[in-house]
Amino acid sequence: MGIPLPQAPSPQLQQPLTDTLTGLAGPGSFSGAKGTYIEGGLGRFESIAADREYNKAAQEGYFPLTFLVADIDSDGTTATANVTATAATGATKTVPVSFVAGPSPSGWQLSKQSALALLSSSS
Numbered sequence: 001m002g003i004p005l006p007q008a009p010s011p012q013l014q015q016p017l018t019d020t021l022t023g024l025a026g027p028g029s030f031s032g033a034k035g036t037y038i039e040g041g042l043g044r045f046e047s048i049a050a051d052r053e054y055n056k057a058a059q060e061g062y063f064p065l066t067f068l069v070a071d072i073d074s075d076g077t078t079a080t081a082n083v084t085a086t087a088a089t090g091a092t093k094t095v096p097v098s099f100v101a102g103p104s105p106s107g108w109q110l111s112k113q114s115a116l117a118l119l120s121s122s123s
Contacts, residue, residue, distance in 0.1 A: 030047040098114045
């Protein structure tokens with residue numbers, strides 16, 4: 001009976017995590033400002049591929065995206081959440097995403113693994 005119950009996730013994480021996703025979905029290049037939202041940034045070829053996929057989705061009318069970040073679990077320096085993205089076309093997709101605290105405008109970055117998984121799933 002002395003086992004502590006897990007603490008509820010901090011509600012103040014929802015906005016910074018959403019801001020991270022919004023920064024990635026906004027205008028700009030993955031080799032530039034968007035790279036700060038990804039743990040360790042992206043390499044040259046990864047950035048080119050990400051920019052290509054972004055531009056393709058933009059031409060297909062998927063932007064702007066809105067995000068719902070739910071089921072946040074954090075230890076203070078890492079966080080996982082189920083993220084539902086809704087495109088301007090009405091298409092939705094929910095995926096588990098990992099974040100790490102890091103040097104971005106929101107204070108959080110997408111883990112490199114999550115970023116590459118999202119990139120490969122959009123190809």
